[in-house]
Amino acid sequence: MTAYPTSPQFKNNSRAALADGQLQKALGNVRTNFIAKRAGAAQRLPEFDALRDQARDLRDHVLAHLDVYLEVYERKVIESGGHVHWARDAQEASRIIVDLALARGARSVAKGKSMVSEEIGLNAALERAGIKAVETDLGEYIIQLRGEAPSHIIAPAVHLNQEDVEAEFRRVHTWLPQDRDLNQPESLLAEARAELRAKFLAADIGVTGANFLVAETGTSIIVTNEGNGDLSQILPKVHIVVASIEKIVPTLEDAVGLLRVLARSATGQDMSVYTTLSTGPRRVDDRDGPQEYHVVLVDNGRSSMLGSEFEEMLRCIRCGACMNHCPVYHAVGGHAYGWVYPGPMGAVLTPALIGIDKAGHLPNASTFCGRCESVCPVRIPLPKLMRHWREREFERHLSPAVSRAGLGLWAFFARRPALYRFATGLAMRALAWAARGRGRFSSLPLAGGWTDKRDMPAPQGDTFQAQWKAQQAKQRKRT
Amino acid sequence: MSARDDILANIRRSLGVSGTDAPRRASVEARLAAHKRGIAPQRGQGDLAGRLAMFIEQAQAVATSIARVSNIADAPAQIAAFLHEHDLPARVIMGEDARLRDLPWEEAGVAVSYGRSFGDDLNSVSFAEAGIAETGTLAFVSGAHNPTTLNFLPDNHIVILRAIDIEADYEAVWARLRDRFGAGLMPRTVNLVTGPSRSADIEQKLLLGAHGPRRLHVAIIEA
Numbered sequence: 001m002t003a004y005p006t007s008p009q010f011k012n013n014s015r016a017a018l019a020d021g022q023l024q025k026a027l028g029n030v031r032t033n034f035i036a037k038r039a040g041a042a043q044r045l046p047e048f049d050a051l052r053d054q055a056r057d058l059r060d061h062v063l064a065h066l067d068v069y070l071e072v073y074e075r076k077v078i079e080s081g082g083h084v085h086w087a088r089d090a091q092e093a094s095r096i097i098v099d100l101a102l103a104r105g106a107r108s109v110a111k112g113k114s115m116v117s118e119e120i121g122l123n124a125a126l127e128r129a130g131i132k133a134v135e136t137d138l139g140e141y142i143i144q145l146r147g148e149a150p151s152h153i154i155a156p157a158v159h160l161n162q163e164d165v166e167a168e169f170r171r172v173h174t175w176l177p178q179d180r181d182l183n184q185p186e187s188l189l190a191e192a193r194a195e196l197r198a199k200f201l202a203a204d205i206g207v208t209g210a211n212f213l214v215a216e217t218g219t220s221i222i223v224t225n226e227g228n229g230d231l232s233q234i235l236p237k238v239h240i241v242v243a244s245i246e247k248i249v250p251t252l253e254d255a256v257g258l259l260r261v262l263a264r265s266a267t268g269q270d271m272s273v274y275t276t277l278s279t280g281p282r283r284v285d286d287r288d289g290p291q292e293y294h295v296v297l298v299d300n301g302r303s304s305m306l307g308s309e310f311e312e313m314l315r316c317i318r319c320g321a322c323m324n325h326c327p328v329y330h331a332v333g334g335h336a337y338g339w340v341y342p343g344p345m346g347a348v349l350t351p352a353l354i355g356i357d358k359a360g361h362l363p364n365a366s367t368f369c370g371r372c373e374s375v376c377p378v379r380i381p382l383p384k385l386m387r388h389w390r391e392r393e394f395e396r397h398l399s400p401a402v403s404r405a406g407l408g409l410w411a412f413f414a415r416r417p418a419l420y421r422f423a424t425g426l427a428m429r430a431l432a433w434a435a436r437g438r439g440r441f442s443s444l445p446l447a448g449g450w451t452d453k454r455d456m457p458a459p460q461g462d463t464f465q466a467q468w469k470a471q472q473a474k475q476r477k478r479t
Numbered sequence: 480m481s482a483r484d485d486i487l488a489n490i491r492r493s494l495g496v497s498g499t500d501a502p503r504r505a506s507v508e509a510r511l512a513a514h515k516r517g518i519a520p521q522r523g524q525g526d527l528a529g530r531l532a533m534f535i536e537q538a539q540a541v542a543t544s545i546a547r548v549s550n551i552a553d554a555p556a557q558i559a560a561f562l563h564e565h566d567l568p569a570r571v572i573m574g575e576d577a578r579l580r581d582l583p584w585e586e587a588g589v590a591v592s593y594g595r596s597f598g599d600d601l602n603s604v605s606f607a608e609a610g611i612a613e614t615g616t617l618a619f620v621s622g623a624h625n626p627t628t629l630n631f632l633p634d635n636h637i638v639i640l641r642a643i644d645i646e647a648d649y650e651a652v653w654a655r656l657r658d659r660f661g662a663g664l665m666p667r668t669v670n671l672v673t674g675p676s677r678s679a680d681i682e683q684k685l686l687l688g689a690h691g692p693r694r695l696h697v698a699i700i701e702a
Contacts, residue, residue: 026682029682029683033683034683045520045522046520046521047518047519047520047521050518051517051518054517054518058517061510064494064503065503065506065507066490066494067487067490067491067494067496067498068503068504068507069507070486070487070490071487072507072511076663080664080665086481086482086483086486087482088482088485088486092482136690137680138678138680138681138689139678139680142680155679155680155683156680157680157681158683160681161682162681162682165681185681185682185684185686186686188681189678189681189686189688189689190688193688193689193690196690197598197690200598200690201597201598215507215511216511216514216663217663217664217665218665219665225676225677225678225679225689226676226677226678226689226690226691227631227676227689227690227691227692228689228690230627230630230631230670230691231631231632231690231691234627234628234631234668235628245486245490250507250510250511250514251510251511251514251515252514252649252650252653252656253514253515253516253517253650253653254517256517256648256649256650256653257517257518259649260520267679269541269673270537270541270613270614270673271614271616271671271673272673273541273672273673273674273675273676273677273691274670274671274672274673274676274691275616275670275671275673276668276669276670276671277665277668277669277670277671278667278668279665279666279667279668280667281667282621282667283621283622283666283667285622285623286621286622286623286626286667287574287594287595287623287626287628288595288621288626288627288628289621289627289667289668297486299486299489303486303489303490303493304489304493305493306490306493306494307493307494307495308493
């Protein structure tokens with residue numbers, strides 16, 4: 001596993017990602033498929049935008065009453081025979097799960113896909129306790145074999161191509177015939193299905209995340225397309241749900257309101273294949289299902305985001321639409337972000353969870369094009385929140401000296417309009433003169449960050465303010 | 480302080496509220512008691528014939544195969560034909576459900592076993608709790624009548640669904656559950672299933688049959 005976080009090295013990570021031909025090929029799939037599929041799903045449902053407004057309002061209501069809903073939810077889980085554990089931080093959450101597993105003599109854990117389990121470093125913690133954790137989502141299984149972290153919150157292996165998967169299966173599944181045909185994606189899927197089926201059946205404990213926790217009934221809900229999270233929880237004797245505290249929804253009706261925007265925003269499906277609602281352990285009348293049901297509620301910094309300028313981030317339902325539509329994610333992929341959550345949602349959430357001192361590059365890696373906000377099913381104003389991080393970074397003197405000096409210089413002129421007009425006018429004319437005949441610069445002093453990767457267009461000879469003035473004068477003459 | 484108390488206290492501090500704040504508790508209680516319906520897509524909201532047509536359209540769009548059977552007694556013969564068509568053995572496993580057990584399986588030449596699956600069964604048969612027209616979704620409830628493993632482990636999941644059980648939306652299914660189990664109470668597992676299992680984790684190519692069934696076949700009983 002890559003040492004987390006590598007967010008402080010975002011710039012180097014990005015440089016490497018841009019030069020990685022295989023990665024760039026794989027990212028081509030993100031740029032085209034996800035966007036078209038979401039657009040199709042939105043278009044098929046006339047109520048889609050009204051549902052997004054409703055989803056936003058619901059999430060805000062929950063966040064404003066989170067303490068009360070958590071208490072109700074806890075009571076309902078206990079009433080249905082389950083157990084609730086609370087974890088202040090990542091370490092505590094992992095320790096609770098490891099202790100549960102050790103106390104039951106567990107040797108292997110089947111895992112449904114869960115981002116919060118990545119956040120708390122659960123696999124490594126289990127490993128240290130001598131317990132094997134098996135990821136069962138196909139994409140998660142592939143990257144676990146490769147010792148990688150997910151590069152996308154719903155498509156963890158989206159940075160890989162088919163030949164990478166084939167190579168990995170040949171390297172790891174050594175007990176299978178060397179000359180088997182793995183040329184088709186179907187044969188890769190069949191091989192993974194057979195290998196994982198045995199692991200599901202052998203697992204002592206199943207760990208899943210939760211898309212939603214329903215306060216009304218004490219129910220956890222997961223959505224999957226493969227059926228892996230579902231098998232992970234009905235075959236082993238113990239089902240442990242690990243979920244962050246903001247996953248609460250009040251009622252089953254509210255859960256449905258979010259389900260209607262989740263899959264459409266994520267994969268462009270109207271509904272994921274499996275939506276599984278689990279409440280407590282198996283009942284007297286049940287022939288299968290777990291004998292024990294545990295929920296680990298993880299805070300890990302979220303309670304401090306409430307009431308702050310970052311509270312809106314806690315609306316997030318983890319669909320991945322923001323990264324699917326992000327030109328920066330398209331260019332560098334998810335690993336460059338250096339921690340669990342990539343893309344625009346990661347650029348806002350990561351600094352809150354691991355610190356702006358480590359993740360300061362992430363909110364800066366944005367063109368503020370606004371596509372993320374325009375597709376967010378719960379209408380999180382992601383560019384605004386990234387701007388808040390930039391302000392914090394500036395206030396805390398974390399931004400580099402050169403940009404601080406530059407901003408200081410700009411502020412000096414901006415407060416003196418006459419001087420500002422004079423100086424910018426001079427600069428424009430100088431630049432236009434320097435670029436005469438070419439219309440652009442391939443390099444500029446102090447602006448290498450811009451001109452290294454593209455040309456700087458030359459100004460047309462005058463400032464905007466001067467051109468505006470001239471334009472207004474011309475119009476006045478005409479009327 | 481326990482982790483629980485710490486977390487709740489920190490939430491309240493951040494929100495600037497106290498734990499004994501009556502209006503906030505009342506607002507939560509009211510919302511839970513009302514469990515109000517939100518916006519539901521118009522497309523599911525037809526009469527019985529409209530819901531049936533929408534269910535079939537949506538289910539087929541996600542690769543569920545559909546057969547229409549006029550009488551439930553004809554379901555085993557239809558299922559035998561489905562198994563034959565796909566070169567599958569005429570052998571199925573099902574839960575202890577009288578509605579299924581009493582059907583003429585023997586006459587249709589289909590061998591039946593009962594109970595949960597351990598992963599060695601090719602074909603399972605379930606009686607659906609309900610269908611949902613909006614997205615062509617099937618609802619299953621766990622219990623001896625339909626162990627949850629039957630929905631996931633066999634390669635071919637065959638479902639009997641009565642047309643009169645096709646509801647407009649998920650909310651109508653929640654209403655059924657509240658009627659049967661009581662308000663705020665749920666069975667261990669409720670599965671909403673929309674098509675056969677799939678994955679697009681390899682280069683985003685959509686492939687059927689990831690961990691769950693490769694085929695999902697529904698016999699809709701019209702009478």
